[in-house]
């Protein structure tokens with residue numbers, strides 16, 4: 001159902017595209033808004049291209065690195081709405097990541113040399129591939145600061161594994177999948193010794209090394225296998241970005257570099273800084289290597305050395321096996337990007353105004369014929385640059401990164417210094433278009449723009465500086481992602497999105513239709529391993545077990561209680577709480593914390609998590625559910641009581657309070673039972689309606705009904721307890737159990753009525769646009785405050801109102817527009833007496849009233865449903 005605004009917007013779009021109707025034709029209300037907000041027609045078109053009505057979905061999902069936040073940011077295109085932050089290398093409190101034992105285990109896989117690292121600098125997210133196309137299963141990302149790679153499962157968007165590179169001290173050129181997710185490439189950045197010892201910087205060329213690590217990936221299980229992974233040793237050139245070959249160049253990998261000068265800085269000893277020494281040469285080297293061949297070499301002991309527990313293939317072995325080559329590339333390059341067919345490799349040089357396009361068939365020929373231009377100091381064959389090049393194009397200042405589109409030969413490149421995106425053709429070597437961005441763009445993100453199947457449509461410019469784009473929020477500004485429509489001949493910048501969470505380096509986008517996340521886990525799942533949790537607890541299995549100084553609590557959570565509700569331990573005990581969320585309903589997450597103990601878990605439906613802490617201070621500590629999960633969420637709590645076993649406690653003098661008599665208790669019990677019976681009657685009528693209208697045919701309705709029946713199914717057990725209490729003469733307890741029954745009934749009715757409303761919409765006759773507008777006017781005009789369709793409320797039920805009066809349409813219209821004129825009409829008079837209320841003038845216009853009448857006609861047509 002489109003809103004009024006979006007309808008008007010689409011009107012503007014169609015008129016301006018047709019360019020036949022002047023803007024005078026635009027609806028008056030829209031024009032008013034445009035004027036008040038100072039919007040041009042172009043602005044409104046941009047709004048229409050990115051706006052999505054409530055409940056609408058995006059076409060693409062973007063995974064952006066969170067940079068210094070150590071996380072990943074997920075957002076939608078074209079709306080640029082942020083959907084999630086994925087916790088990766090850094091604790092994340094909402095999701096309990098790093099605050100419960102299971103996620104701590106994942107986070108601690110990232111310890112380096114036995115030390116906790118709680119920080120990360122995420123740079124390059126990579127999506128798993130099948131035949132070079134995204135399969136929507138796994139996401140990986142690297143940490144530049146602490147050489148690590150993490151794996152995220154796209155079934156639940158949670159981090160499952162972190163691996164530490166045991167020989168690199170820094171890395172940057174990862175994480176990039178090979179075309180069938182066989183390996184994840186991770187290239188070094190700042191060269192350093194592979195061992196963990198001190199080596200003087202004067203021995204840089206001899207003892208410092210760069211490299212590329214090939215992490216073996218199991219695409220079925222979605223885990224890296226460190227034992228089957230290996231490193232290719234490279235000279236201490238600062239390796240930078242990488243890309244895996246595909247199609248024609250399948251089996252090969254490409255990594256560029258800067259500082260092939262091997263400069264080592266030294267401002268403090270009077271040397272020029274790194275920036276001067278690293279940019280001395282006109283060219284650096286593109287590393288070209290055959291990973292398929294290297295993988296075979298890594299199977300034989302004689303080809304590798306073990307360093308810090310990982311296989312390292314020396315350069316000499318790679319060279320002897322024709323698996324490693326160098327090609328000169330322009331000064332201080334940055335991005336290297338292989339075309340969708342694998343035939344062209346585009347390299348950008350930060351300090352060169354050109355992009356260089358290499359041709360794979362030319363490189364292959366040179367390799368095949370052993371035609372080398374020379375060797376580098378480490379004996380690696382160098383291929384001639386000119387003979388490898390397809391050509392070069394002058395793009396502008398500071399070209400950095402590239403993305404491909406669905407149009408053959410079309411490529412987009414970011415220009416850092418010029419603050420522009422340039423569209424050009426890498427086959428014809430021709431610049432096509434440029435657009436200004438704000439400001440200093442780093443990476444850019446096309447839709448599946450680095451896969452073998454780029455989608456075109458949009459480019460996102462990931463800018464490094466925002467400067468004047470947003471309301472100032474202090475000296476630190478948000479990052480600015482700008483969405484650009486690239487579907488036309490000219491690029492069209494649509495919208496800015498501020499990102500207030502670290503500096504996102506690269507982003508990858510995938511069609512939303514390729515992602516299929518789960519709604520719930522199998523009951524009792526350890527979400528970090530995907531296996532049943534050792535603490536899995538089903539309803540009725542809740543218990544507290546003591547083993548010496550260890551207390552184990554097996555707890556469950558379901559709307560709206562935590563079981564158990566009282567936990568008493570001794571000061572000094574170690575407490576382990578296993579929590580299982582018993583819910584099956586969509587989005588019904590419960591959170592859990594014990595006040596003052598720095599622990600938190602987020603439990604999605606079916607999840608079990610483990611919390612552990614030492615009860616090292618005496619006192620009473622409430623624990624509670626931290627997600628507002630239901631009307632009685634505040635009641636979802638309990639007490640942890642920590643006693644000092646060495647202390648004597650004196651009981652408090654009991655307060656004397658008036659107690660209810662047995663007769664009073666019995667009366668309260670009878671009243672509660674009667675309320676329950678009445679509520680149950682409502683539920684039964686809803687159930688009857690749902691069944692009669694075949695709710696099971698509509699999956700969304702069915703899911704709600706199942707959730708409702710799940711709640712309803714919990715009633716008999718409570719009833720048994722209530723009856724037993726009555727039998728024992730304990731009406732106090734019986735009332736409490738009857739109240740619990742009422743709680744379950746309220747939850748059942750709540751979901752059941754939502755299901756009914758949804759079903760009514762599905763089975764009713766289709767509303768005409770006028771009736772639709774009428775229903776909206778009915779709601780917005782406040783009619784619903786007194787009139788409930790199908791029910792007598794504080795005003796009469798309007799079902800059948802058009803049958804009750806002669807010449808009814810006119811009668812209703814006159815009455816709504818001027819109610820006072822009919823206050824003396826005998827029928828209206830009797831109504832005023834009955835409801836003790838007069839119909840007020842809601843000041844509706846004639847059009848609105850006409851629409852409301854259409855809506856009431858629709859109500860009459862479907863009267864049997866209300």
Ligand code: CUK
Nearest residue numbers: 123334442443505506
């Ligand atoms: S890098 Cu940041 S702009 Cu780390 Cu991929 Cu190029």
Ligand code: CUA
Nearest residue numbers: 625627629633
């Ligand atoms: Cu569960 Cu709040």
